[in-house]
Amino acid sequence: MQVPAQFEYHKATSVDDAIALLTRHGPESFVVAGGHSLLPMMKLRLAEPETLIDINGLDELATVTVESDHVRIGAMVRHSALLSSPVIAEHFPIFTDAERLIADPIVRNRGTIGGSLCQADPSEDLSAAFSAMRATAVIRGADGEREVPVREFHRGPYETAVAHEELLVAVRVPIRPASGSAYAKLERRAGDWAVASAGAMLRVDAGTVAEVGIGLSAVGAAHFVAPEAEEYLRGGPASDEAFVEAGRISAAHCSPSADQRGPVDYKRHLAGELTTRVLRRAARRSRGEEA
């Protein structure tokens, strides 16, 4: 059995309490949400926090609510709740697609949206999906809340815009009528991290691409996005040829690294292939041809 090093444990009673605990215990205190990244790292002794601040009791962060033109997803919403949410399925099928492919039901029952984003693993799925949706992160500190576009949230592998004495409390996703979205991921086995994955959001106006977002994960795309491919599509025809070309551009601009999931040329190919596939699917959904 793998056993962690010794640590102190505190259960936060509110967001303010969590921030106060983080302040009091300093840089070696870690927030634990679902724990599906942190606890294995602790057992492997890759992480040895002095203090754990448990925010699992903060039910006020565990809701999905429609607020006029956007949906606010609390940071403590579990993957399984996002997967089963009818609001999400109606407005953002990209998340339903992605959640079906994240880990397994046991992990999804416990793991959280905020935990996934804050872990900021370069292969994490929701970072790409939220980036594709051009969502906004809501971060709270002692001085109140601030908002950061998800596309500026990630500062590098395992680094985010959330400072030590702050907490990610929610993500806001704009509702775009007559748009479509989709997510695709290739994995070696159910529950494995992505070899590569792509997410797309499309709003088509009279055959022309009015709004587009393309997210990529596990292929070294900066901020989990493919801006060159988005730029190419915006204002142009929503045609299959354009989607194939956008895939080619995504592939050309990402910078995957080789590991046991595959060599660079394969991952680059996949980034393009999956980009094209999700654009096609998002387009079909925007036309109401597919649920």
Add this chain to the structure above:
Amino acid sequence: MTAIGEKGVQDPSVQIHAAEETPRGYGSMKRKEDARFVRGRGQYVDDVVLPGMLHGAVLRSPLAHARITSIDTSAAEAHPKVHAVITGATLEGLGLAWMPTLSQDTQAVLATDKVRFQGQEVAFVVADDRYAARDALALIDVEYEPLEPVIDAKRALEAGTPVIRTDKEGKTDNHIFDWESGDRSATDAVFAEAEAAEDQLVVVQDMIYPRVHPAPLETCGAIADMDPVTGKLTLWTTTQAPHAHRTLYALVAGLPEHKIRIISPDIGGGFGNKVGIYPGYVCAVVASIVTGVPVKWMEDRSENLMSTSFARDYHMRGEVAVTRDGRIRGVRVHVLADHGAFNATAQPTAFPAGFFGVFTGSYDLEAAHCAVTGVYTNKASGGVAYACSFRITEAVYLIERMVDVVAHDLGMDPAELRMRNLLRPEQFPYQSKTGWEYDSGDYPHTLQVALDKAGYQELRAEQADRRRRFADAQRSGAGPAGTAGEPVKLMGIGLSFFTEAVGAGPRRSMDILGLGMADGAELRVHPTGKAVLRVSCQSQGQGHETTFAQIVAQELGLSPDDIDVVHGDTDQTPFGLGTYGSRSTPVSGAATAMVARKVRERAKIVAAAMMEVSADDLEWDDGRWQVAGDPDASRSMADIAMAAHSNLELPEGVEGHLDATCVYNPPNLTYPCGAYICVVDVDPGTGAVDVRRFVAVDDCGMRINPMIVEGQVHGGLADGVGMALMQCIAFDLDGNCLGGSMMDYLLPTSLECPSWELGETVTPSPHHPIGAKGVGESATVGSPPAVVNAVIDALAPYDVRHADMPLTPAAVWCAAQGHPLRPDLGIT
């Protein structure tokens, strides 16, 4: 939790299967042992807690090859919860720094001079609890002087390569052994003819069966309890072979054998991983001697994957001489076997490459020859594990992959090619060209049953249609993804036909470290007709407590519910070599039948005395001894058992009671076979493989409990899908293990497995007392080539001839692009 209801006492340990479901002998019945497993009441090594017990942890090398310049344990020893720190120097003082392996080599218990693989044992800490033991590992300061590691097996024998085993006097290279089988000159003659003849050809293919790991869900561990008063060592340990372990501890540690008791409680999967003795076990024993209290050591998941017995790692070149009309004449094989840093493979002494000699497969050949060279590398040791039937896995993969390569080169249907070359039923018993005597089988029939079950012709028709659509999509310029949005998937159909050789083995030719491979059984029928059977083999999930009870029940006319099976405790069971290589039913199962027959013969004498007739007048009928021709005059086993313990007068020289012992020395191995057909869909745009169907027709002779057999086959097929598509332990060139966690070493889940379609044919073993053959490893042996053949078949539009396992999406895509991946090294 025992409750008394209308039906009397409801014992939770038996109510899981209703009494009416229990057959009197053979037949499907729920497993008796599952009552405790499904309730979480199993007792595994880590569940054992002894008073005053301390906990051990192993410090492991981060480097694959390095000289140890110093080890400072003072900070760890100063830890308030630490009782002892043991190093190689400590063990050297006791003469235990090195231990013999199961292959007449030596292995470091704790490194003294050098570390030779990443994860090798360097020190052992004993502390109050497992947390403190782990904490203290970080306090040990080891200084290493890095040496160049030897990772690529193909370069291990090159001049100038560093010598790994500098501990062996005079060793100047990394060579372990050369071994050959078959007739080299006869084989070369057949190949020379084939090369010269217009109507023949020689087909050559290199292939790697990559290193995999059995990864049992319960990792390895032990609790050593040396009683300082009696001098008796009790060792609870994860072993598939408790009696062999006892003898080895006696020989290695110099402990008297009668003062050693090995207890192997419930074992959570073995697959060959728990055959050998690991350094951690020895350290636990030493720690208990040093501290005077029991010491528990359980390795964690990464330790299990990185340091314990791996499997395969065979680099093979197969050559087949074949006529252009598809008659296979000869097979020639060269193997480079990567054994890691110590040659610790577990196999019979005379077989350094295990039973790889069965590479001639299921075919009628004119000649065959193989040459195997074993080499050391800076990797963990092992080599025979993971349900491999002593390397028949590699042999079957080689021949079944080669047959498909031949079919590819000849443009022949692989089913037709196999049918043309399979052994015919009238050829049995068949003497193979490498010296094995196949006992029985009807191979064409078994293959035909599988082809019919799969609907082979319809599958080929569907495939042809799919290939047309794929070609159309390619021509239209839309690429493999097609314009409709959904890619046209490529369909592949793969076959394998395997022959296994299991049930080692005849004492005259098979032993492990001098211990002949025979197994004992003891059977005692109590006065009330209930019985206890004691066997030397050790279940790791195979269902022995049910199957062996059913064998006794069948022989004695009892209910399996009335027979207890005792195993896994050397103080409670007769000697024998344990459970691996699918040997339990062939050897211990035979011993069980034979001992039951001895008891039945004793019962006959008692029954004759009871009825005051001559024993010669009795016949065994439906579970009773009966006076021939008089059904009213009979006695059941329960009646006889009571009489045998009573004051009934027995004939001169006949002792009372009803028990017997037996040792079974198998006259031959048993040779199960099977025909497997796999159907896959491959996404050409991503390389992803979906196993759509898998038809498995097994012939394992007599089936004692068909449900258990089917469960074994299901597990083995899942293993095969795992090996073919995802499992692999690769190493980067620095010697870092790239499969050291369940995140990196992928086990298949139900989502990767189709609903298995099983079938059977039955050709009983002519020499086994009940006609049974081993089956535990059949599916693990037979399924990988079927999956690989299916994937390669799917890639026909890309003219792929071969690609190595594991066929991950990347490997499939790269093979289709014409630059296949090498699976044993890290992807760069």
